[in-house]
Amino acid sequence: MALPRPHISQIVFIPTIFLSAGLLFFVQPLFAKLVLPFVGGSSSVWTTAMLFFQTVLLLGYIYAHLSTKYLSVFWQIALHIGLWAVALLFVPLSVKSNWIADTSTISTTNTLLIFATGVGLPFAVLSANAPLIQKWYSRSGGPSADDPYFLYSASNLGSLIALLAFPLIGEPLLGARMIGLIWAAGFVILGGMLFWSGRLARQNNIVISKSVDAAPLGAAPNNLQRLYWIILAAIPSSLMLAVTSKISADIGSFPLVWIIPLALYLVSFIIAFSGKRFISQQRQAVLIPACLIFLLFATRIEGISAVGWTNFTILIATFFVLAIIAHKRLYDARPSENHLTQFYIFMSLGGAMGGFFNSIIATHMFNDIHEVPIVIAAASILIWTGKTKPTQNDFIRAIIFAVIAISVALLLPSLIRGTLAQPNLIAVTFVGFLLIFILKNKEWQTAISLALFILVTYFATQSNHIYQSRSVFGVHRILEEDGIRKYLNGTTLHGAERISEHGTRPTPLTYYHPNGPMGRIMQAAQTPDTTSIGIVGLGVGSLTCYRQDHQKWDLYEIDPVVDDIARDPKLFNFMDQCAPDIPTHIGDARLVLAKQAPKNFDILLIDAFSSDAIPVHLITKEAIELYLSHMNDNGVLVMHISNRYFALQKPLSKIASELGLIALGTNHIPETKDDNADQASAVTVFARNQIAINRFIKDDKWRPLISNYRHLWTDDYSNLLSTLR
Known part of the structure; x- marks a missing residue:
């Protein structure tokens, strides 16, 4: 039997691993979007989702290692194609419509279960492909078959294109279900390409197995080498997440902030595993310590300032250089192709450990983003080239x-x-x-x-704050400036109180000031016929000081730490002085409301943004319909949509038009220059009829929302990029 022509192997294997990686990276944001209305927008959901994907990726690598070690090529192909065929039962990807997460607790088990039953097997099949395809290529007789690691560059290129294509092309043009159908078609095509790749590997493997000149097995890696692989993989993985957290917290959660570090992380793999040397050892000796010091410099800058984008550039550039160096060291430390699958297991383990440290350990152990200096310090090991041992x-x-x-x-x-x-x-x-x-x-x-x-x-040299804590939703800081006590989550001010009013009934400040649109609506609601009010997003409880004795209020807050801050009279007095008996429903508001009986609210106010992050599932057509089901016929829905980056009135106007609602909006500009007392804000109001509007809108500062936005945001379709300012 003749060996397959080398160019045939490349034509088959490179597109196969490219498509597989693209499908792998596409399925993560796709399924996350599908499950969002069912599990909520809690940060713990995303942490758990990443934990699931990293765990299954590692299991896929272990499966590839075991199958190539103990099975012949024929049975490797048979088993893998069989698993692919079973995985077809799960496509197109979907979630059972009656699945609602437990909102009383942040349930890791619920989230893991919905991911495992919905996407577990297809993701596991895709996860195993990178090492498996490279192992098969080493049996194919193609060019560089004895060193197939170059295929990992093609794999990461596929991942990079998928990463960029989903938010930039897929979401703007298609809904989640249509994307799912296209993904399913790609998964079907992949099955044929996997079979073809395996067939080429088996044909050549028969010839190699009969040859007396077969190459000897490479030396098995020892435990020290395996540890080295883990460390080299963990450092850039952890550094990527640390840089992303730092950018989000101190510069701002600007649109798709997570894409830039992740894209550069993938590009660093492409560069490192291409086999070419871009940075010499001599340059590395200068670059590594310089990058570490620049990272230290960048992470000591806090808050939004004129240096913000300079800081961003330093963070991104230094991270990228260090990631290339770490991954190049990893590539240089690779074993022979005989131990390829083992190498990918420990590389995946290192990446997962880096992610676990940032996503799980750091958020529960630290009260600030302390993982940044820790991983920078750990990256100092890159200075060591491995040529000498320390004395x-x-x-x-x-x-x-x-x-x-x-x-x-x-x-x-x-x-x-x-x-x-x-x-x-x-x-x-x-x-x-x-x-x-x-x-x-x-x-x-x-x-x-x-x-x-x-x-x-x-x-x-850490900054001193009156109070600082951290939850899975971010870092919470309380500081005092110019006689004002302020609460910040990320870069966004979520409430303030005059220090001089501490211990008394305080005046709502910032967005909630009596002169602002929310304050004016709440003052108009201080009438005998307004009896039921719901607030989604607690902050420091500023709005509760508009409450009247005859009114029943319900508060909805996703983060228990925020509720603790608002109810602590040593920190803020709004809740303590104005409404200590108001219940707070902890959990994602949409999920909590979906399980509650109709509330018959006169006013339901949505103020649920954390920093500048947008909980898209709270502003879809289905979400608005849910809110309306909890309101009486003459009630109003109020949405606080102040944002530095997105014009959210665009999709909201379209939803209002679709549902036949009256929609008004206002952009409030304070008349005084005292920003601490009264801050600019953008607010929209929705009602079923003019009677409802007349109940609560008592001034002429409101204007009808013009519905000239083309796209209707639903749980299936949304496009944040189209709302950029």
């Missing part, structure tokens, strides 16, 4: 150098404070580069010294 003297000298540098960095600001802005930041950066210069070409001493220097100087 006891290396450790001693490194600690001495670090102690001296830290001391100088902490003392220097007091000497330059009167002459330079941000003296702490400048001093730390300067001393860091001085440390690199002193320790150049001393790998272990530089690595250890920088790691200690980064950790100590970061934590020693």
Whole structure:
């Protein structure tokens, strides 16, 4: 039997692994969008979803390793095609319409179950393909069959294109169900390509097995090598998530912020596994410590300022360089093709461990984004090239150098404070580069010294807040400025109180000020015929001070930490002074309301944005219909849509037109320059009839929403990019 022509192998295997990776990356956002109305928009849902995908990816790699180790090529093909055929029973992807998550708790089990039963097997089949296809290629007789790792570049290119195509092309043009049908078609085509790839591998494998000149097996990797693979994979994975968190928290959750770091993460794989060397060892010796110091500099800048986009550029550029270097080290440490599947298991394990540290451990252990300096310090190991081992003297000298540098960095600001802005930041950066210069070409001493220097100087110069905590929904900070106590989640102010009013009935400030649109509506609601009000999104409870004794209020809040902050009289007094008896329903508001009997609200106010993130499932046609079912005929739906990046009145006007509602909007500009008292806000109001509007709209600052938006947002279709300002 003749060997297949080399160009035939490339024509088959490269498109196969490319398509498989594209389907793999497409299925994650696709299924997440499908389940959103059923499990809610809790951050824990996304954390659990990522945990599920990373776990199944690892299981897929283990399956590929075991099947190639213990089965002949024929049975590998038979088993994998069989699993693919069974997975066809799960496509097109869907969720049972009667599935509603438990809203009383943040249920990891519920989320894992819905993902496992909906997409588990198709995702597992796709997960196994990268190592399996590369292993089959090594049996195909194609070019570089003895070193098939170049196919991983094609795999990551497919992942990158899918990553960009879903939000930029798929969502704007198609609904989730149509995307699902196209994905299903691709999954069917993949089955044929997998069979063809396996057939080429089996044909050539028969010839190789009969050859007396077959290449000997490569040396099996030891535990130290496996640990090295895990570390090299964990660092860029953790760094990607840390950089994303830092950008979201301190610069802003601008549109699709997560795509840029993830896309660069995939590009770094493509570059590293192409086999070409883009950064020499000599340049790495300079770049790695410099990138670490620049990252330290960038992570010490807090808040939105003129340096925001400079900070963003530093974070992204330094992360990208370090990711390329780490993945190139990983590529250089790869074993022979005989141990290829084992290599991918430990590489996947490292990536999952990096993600687990950021997504699970850090959110529960730290009260701030402390994983950023920790992973920067851990990345100092990249300075080590593996050519020498550290001695006891290396450790001693490194600690001495670090102690001296830290001391100088902490003392220097007091000497330059009167002459330079941000003296702490400048001093730390300067001393860091001085440390690199002193320790150049001393790998272990530089690595250890920088790691200690980064950790100590970061934590020693942390900002002081009155209160700071962290949940899966972000970092919560309370600070005092100009006689005002403020609560911030991410970069967004969610409430404020005058310190002088502490212990008394405080005046609602910021968006909720009596002069603002929400304040005016609540004042108009202080009448005997307004008896039932619902508030989605608690903040510090500012709106509760508009409550009247005869009224029944219901509060809905997804984050228990926010409820604790609002109810703590040592922090804010709105709830304590105005409405300590109002119940708070904890959980995603849409899921909670779906399980409740009709509330007959006179006013239902939606104020559920966290930082600038948009919970799209709360502003679809189905969501608005749910809200209306809880309102009486003469009630109004009020939505606070202030946002730096999105004009949400566009899709809301279309939904109002579709449902036959009266829709009004206003963009409030404070008359005074005291931003702490009264802040600009954008608010929309929806009602079934003019009587409802006349009940609560008592001024002429409202204008009808014009429905010139083409697309109707539903649970199946939404397009955030089309609402960009």
